[in-house]
Amino acid sequence: MKLYPENYDVTIRVSFVDLNGAKITPSEVRAVLFNGEDEVVVNFGSLPFDPLETGKDIVIPAAFNILGEGALSEARILKVQLTTNAGIIRYSSVYAIEGEFRLAVMENSFMSIEAAELLARDIPNLKGWSEATEESRNAALINAFERLIRIPMKFKRYEGVEMRHYEETVIPTDAWREITKIEFMTFPASFRKAVRQAQIAEANEILENDVTASKHRAGIISETVGESSVMLRGGLLELGIAKRSSEFLKGHIYYRARLLRG
Known part of the structure; x- marks a missing residue:
């Protein structure tokens, strides 16, 4: 096309x-x-x-x-x-x-393609990403964004001179679509970097097209073909993202059943 x-x-x-x-x-x-x-x-x-x-x-x-x-x-x-x-x-x-830009912050991505290119330089072992065309990277980032905004997340804002007190903000899944670029840019830099790293990691998995990882993400624990049986390693199946992506989000995933936006 x-x-x-x-x-x-x-x-x-x-x-x-x-x-x-x-x-x-x-x-x-x-x-x-x-x-x-x-x-x-x-x-x-x-x-x-x-x-x-x-x-x-x-x-x-x-x-x-x-x-x-x-x-x-x-x-x-x-x-x-x-x-x-x-x-x-x-x-x-x-x-x-x-339009002029394929990606738009908080419309279909956490970052522009230029920002993604720069951040990816600091993340090792991105084979799928490094071998992909810019158009494929754009598409993968969009798909990764859609996967990530299905996950409730949280971040903390520390207050005071000694930074001992903090206020926690929770972003439930139904609130992601309401967050504008202006609001997103007010979130802590560490949180913004985490979700952007997770987006690149998820985009890399999409580009690598790892069949086993896809089955694992879908919640398949074991698979039997004929007399052969394969056991897939367990993990955070309910998140629907790759293990490496979830590692970047460590401390930012909100697991409670009832979600309220702070």
Whole structure:
């Protein structure tokens, strides 16, 4: 799938061939643009074309490639219908439009891709991360963020000159979506660093595609195939994240059944 910046003219080439690749001469070319929710963005109707050409360049104007409010990326689907003497031939083409930044703090990530690149330099053994493309890293960070915000967490704010007293703040799972970037940046630096390290560790596991780790995260303790049996090591299965990710969150995971935001 091709990616294009927001507010950009997109040109899609539709070749005049049938499903077997044989050349055809259509009598009509119709096109409709949909978004990722299969809603019509614009119906281009019947388009002018030259039957002597081998195809038609369909231009989707920038006005139809604008992101919705708060969206960081959106899909577009162009469905084309070629009318021929032998019947109708349908084609579809998918592309994505993106804003200036793929990641947005507290919308789909705890940090920008630039901040992640810098922090990852201080975390050893990130094989999946180091071998991935930037686009794959972005996608993995987004998925890691979604896993982490399913976990209730806590942090402490120490007060006084001797820092002996503290106030504990609890973030239940249903509160993560309400936290803005401005509020997040007021949290203690140590807590922000911990969740960001956990996000990178989780993204690395996603990129490494560790099958055993995935089964462990899903709560599978043992697996039997034929006469062979495999016992997976126990751990914090209910968290739904990798062991290394949870290690970065040590002291910040809130385990009590009843959760109240401080």
